[in-house]
Amino acid sequence: MFAIRILNFLKGYVIVNVEGFFLERFLNIAAHRRIYLWNVRHLGSAKMRLSISAKGFTQIHDIVANTQSHLSIAAKRGLPFIVYKYRRRVGIAIGLFIFFVMIFVLSRFIWVIDIEYAGDKVPTDKIYGELAAAGLKTGSFISGVGKDDVARHLMTNISEFSWVGINIKGTRGIVQIKERMDPPQMPDESKPCHIVAARAGVIETINTRLGEQCVSRGDAVSDGQLLVSGIADSAQLGVRYTHATSEIIARTWLESSSTAEDFILVRNRNGAKKSKHIISIFSWNIPLFLNENVDFAEFDRETSTHNLRLGENFILPFAFKYDKFYSVDIDKQPISADEAIANAAAKARADLTQKLISGDSKILGEEVSTTTAPTGELIVTVSWECLENIGKQEEIL
Amino acid sequence: MKKLREKIADAFDVPKDVALGQSKIVIIGEQEVNIENYHGILEYDTSIVRIKTADKIIRIIGSKLEIDTITDEDIQIVGSIKAVEWGAFECLP
Structure with a gap:
C-alpha cells in the first residue's frame, strides 16, 4: 500500500470534502469501481474528507451525482501539480537536463x-x-x-x-x-677462479668443496690473500684449472667514528603562513590567489587535494587544491652530552652496517669509546667484532 | 455441506478464507483493523463502523475512527478501537 502511495504522489492526488447523506454508498460504489481512496475521515454527521488519486477524481463525478452529494477540493498534491505551477520556468528544466547529461557523460571517462x-x-x-x-x-x-x-x-x-x-x-x-621474481642465480661453474679474502680476519671455519685450500682454521689472513686456489698441479694429471668453491667464515673487526655534535637541528614553525588555493577543472588549474611569491627562507609545505566525487568510485574531474606554506625556523637545540654521544654512536653503527659484507654476518660484540680531538670536539668510535663469510671469487686470467 | 468443504480445505492446506469465501480480519493492537474480502460498508461514523461481509456484519466500536484505505476487497480502519463484534443481518437503520 505504501508503494502505491508513493506512486500516487508522483501521479498526483487530490484531497476532497464530500458532503451528503449517503456517504457510505459513495464509498461502496467508489470501492466497487476500484477507485483507490485513503485517509477517509469523518468530519461530522454528513461530511467526510478523503484523498483520491487525480485519475480517480475524474471518475467520481457521476457517483457524486448519484448519491446526491456535494464535492469540494481541499488540496491538490503531487508532481503533476508542481510541474504545472512551474511550467513557465524553462530554465529549471534545461538546467536539470544539462546536469543529468553532464553526470552521465562525465562518468563515461576515466578520471x-x-x-x-x-x-x-x-x-x-x-x-x-x-x-x-x-x-x-x-x-x-x-x-x-x-x-x-x-x-x-x-x-x-x-x-x-x-x-x-x-x-x-x-x-x-x-x-x-x-x-617478476628473478630466479636464484646459479653460480657459474664454468670459469676457473680463486677465492681470496674480502677482508682481513682470523679464520674460524673453512669448508672447501673444490680447489686447493691454502689456509686453515686459526690462520690470520690479510685483505686479498689467496685462501683457496683454483690451480691444481699434480704429478699425474698436470695443471688443472677449477672453479674454486669454499665457505670461509672468519672473525673480523670493523670500526667507525663520528663526531658528537652538542646540538640538533629542530624545525619550528614560527606562525607565519601563506596559503594558495587552486580550482582544477579537467587539467586546467585556475589559481585563486594574487601572485605572491613565497618568500620564506625555509618552509614546510602541505598540499591537499579534494576531488568532487559521487561515492567511492565516481570521481569527477573537478578538484579543489590548496597549498599551505608555513615559515619555519631552523633552530639549534642544545642537547645533553649523553644524547650527543648516543646520536654519534647511532650514526657510526649505521655506517658499519653498510660496511658489513652481507646480511648473514653476525655481530659478536660491540665497543663504544670516546676520545677528545685536539680541537676540543668529542669523537665517538664504535667497534664491532663480527663473524663474516670473507670468501670472494676472483677469476684466473 | 459446509463441514465437508472445510475438511477438504484442511486436507489440501488451502487457506480457509480463500476456500470458504470468508473474510480475514487482522487486528493490530488497539489501533488498526484490516478486513480482507468484505462486501460493503453499511455505516460509517467516528465511533461506529459497520462492515458487511459474506454472511455476517462486523461492528467496530471505538472513537476517532478513520478509514485508512479502501479498495474493492480490503478495508483498513484506524483509530482507538474499543470493541469488534459480529452480528447477523440487521435491518439498515
Whole structure:
C-alpha cells in the first residue's frame, strides 16, 4: 500500500470534502469501481474528507451525482501539480537536463588511475607513461580502453612485471602489478677462479668443496690473500684449472667514528603562513590567489587535494587544491652530552652496517669509546667484532 | 455441506478464507483493523463502523475512527478501537 502511495504522489492526488447523506454508498460504489481512496475521515454527521488519486477524481463525478452529494477540493498534491505551477520556468528544466547529461557523460571517462604496485624497481612516472601509450590515462574514454590490450602492452614493454591486471570501477582505473621474481642465480661453474679474502680476519671455519685450500682454521689472513686456489698441479694429471668453491667464515673487526655534535637541528614553525588555493577543472588549474611569491627562507609545505566525487568510485574531474606554506625556523637545540654521544654512536653503527659484507654476518660484540680531538670536539668510535663469510671469487686470467 | 468443504480445505492446506469465501480480519493492537474480502460498508461514523461481509456484519466500536484505505476487497480502519463484534443481518437503520 505504501508503494502505491508513493506512486500516487508522483501521479498526483487530490484531497476532497464530500458532503451528503449517503456517504457510505459513495464509498461502496467508489470501492466497487476500484477507485483507490485513503485517509477517509469523518468530519461530522454528513461530511467526510478523503484523498483520491487525480485519475480517480475524474471518475467520481457521476457517483457524486448519484448519491446526491456535494464535492469540494481541499488540496491538490503531487508532481503533476508542481510541474504545472512551474511550467513557465524553462530554465529549471534545461538546467536539470544539462546536469543529468553532464553526470552521465562525465562518468563515461576515466578520471583517476590507481596503481597497486608493491615493488620499487620501476619508477611510477614510467608506469604512467606506458599506460598512456597503451591508451589508459586520465580523460580516456572508458569504452575505448581494451583492458587486456593495455595489460599486455605493459607486460611486454616493462620486463620487470610478471603480471598486470587492469580493472575499471566507476571512473577509477585500478592497475595491479606483480613484479617478476628473478630466479636464484646459479653460480657459474664454468670459469676457473680463486677465492681470496674480502677482508682481513682470523679464520674460524673453512669448508672447501673444490680447489686447493691454502689456509686453515686459526690462520690470520690479510685483505686479498689467496685462501683457496683454483690451480691444481699434480704429478699425474698436470695443471688443472677449477672453479674454486669454499665457505670461509672468519672473525673480523670493523670500526667507525663520528663526531658528537652538542646540538640538533629542530624545525619550528614560527606562525607565519601563506596559503594558495587552486580550482582544477579537467587539467586546467585556475589559481585563486594574487601572485605572491613565497618568500620564506625555509618552509614546510602541505598540499591537499579534494576531488568532487559521487561515492567511492565516481570521481569527477573537478578538484579543489590548496597549498599551505608555513615559515619555519631552523633552530639549534642544545642537547645533553649523553644524547650527543648516543646520536654519534647511532650514526657510526649505521655506517658499519653498510660496511658489513652481507646480511648473514653476525655481530659478536660491540665497543663504544670516546676520545677528545685536539680541537676540543668529542669523537665517538664504535667497534664491532663480527663473524663474516670473507670468501670472494676472483677469476684466473 | 459446509463441514465437508472445510475438511477438504484442511486436507489440501488451502487457506480457509480463500476456500470458504470468508473474510480475514487482522487486528493490530488497539489501533488498526484490516478486513480482507468484505462486501460493503453499511455505516460509517467516528465511533461506529459497520462492515458487511459474506454472511455476517462486523461492528467496530471505538472513537476517532478513520478509514485508512479502501479498495474493492480490503478495508483498513484506524483509530482507538474499543470493541469488534459480529452480528447477523440487521435491518439498515
